[in-house]
Amino acid sequence: MYRVQDEVNLLRASLSGEVEAWGEIVSRYKEAIFGLCVGFLRNHPDAEDISHDTFIRAYENLHRYHMEKRFSTWIFTIASNLCRNRLRYRRRHPIVPLPVQMEGGCSPAITIAQEDRQAQIRQGLSRLPYRYRAPITLRYYNDLSYHQIARILSLPEGTIKTHIHRGKALLRQEIGKMEVVNHA
């Protein structure tokens, strides 16, 4: 029903209380938001929670969104702030990791040996500090410009460029280390 309508109409309809219109917005953005949350949090259940909360929070505060601005930047900002809050919470309430055997894997060394490059990237991303991981996710998963990333994370554009550059350098280092372990 709403497929042919443009985003602004959907948002106007949502603002007047048509939740189906908001449902269409959710289906358009859910993957982007979930990807952002996965990239930021490196934890799928948390990412699912935050994706859900982002859409609820965005709907409740839709009157604060200016129609002439880009909606994606606005909703990504909400998601990014919620992720940051969740990370702060996780620092105080860390998840106890399950033992490797319970996850159905074997010893860590064998697991690493079986991992491909993408697994190395995933591990590397998990070890990256948040300040590097967040802009890298927005850049390489959400395909955003430096300008948009700067607005979402409330940082200067130059800082974003530096963080992405340093993040990638750190990631290369991490992957290098893992390769050494694998070859050993």
Add this chain to the structure above:
Amino acid sequence: MHKDDLEKLLRDTLQQEVSKERHYLDGLEKTIVAELTGRLPRRGWLQTLTQLFAQMQRSHRRQLAVIGITAVIFLFLGIFISERLPLFRGLFSAYDKQHTTTITADSDGGQLLFVMPAPGAQTVAVVGSFNDWKPTLLTDEDEDGIWLTNLSLAPGRYEYAFVVDGRWWGQDPLADEYVRSFGGYNSVRYVGYTGDNI
């Protein structure tokens, strides 16, 4: 690793990670729609007022306008009365409250203390309607630069000013009010009244 390889790898990894975990997103829109059904987005106060006003019938808008105008008239009338009637004076403004306190404290028993800070001055006098504008000298016995004198006065309203080494000082910080006189200011104090009686 080449720069472009890493960027491509990052894109592919993140996209694959999300597509593998896509089951988390199944039915998210339905859940959210169900959760939000019957709920409206919050509104700013301006939007709420505008909408309420827009929804009103014309006759109701007129009634609201009449109520608003009447309220404003009563507000101004209240302020006017509070300034004019002694009974209400001091009820509405903190300034008036301070004002009242000062008068009461200074005027007990018809004694009026005149104080003038004038460090280094040779002579300080007070002139006013209570001494036919003839100087009454203030003293600074402890030589701390604060000149003072205490006068017994009958209840009434008195205009006065200080004369410090021949210069006119018409605005005493302890005065109850000021009046313009001959292009300058004179201070006024009341003796024998409480604030409510002024």
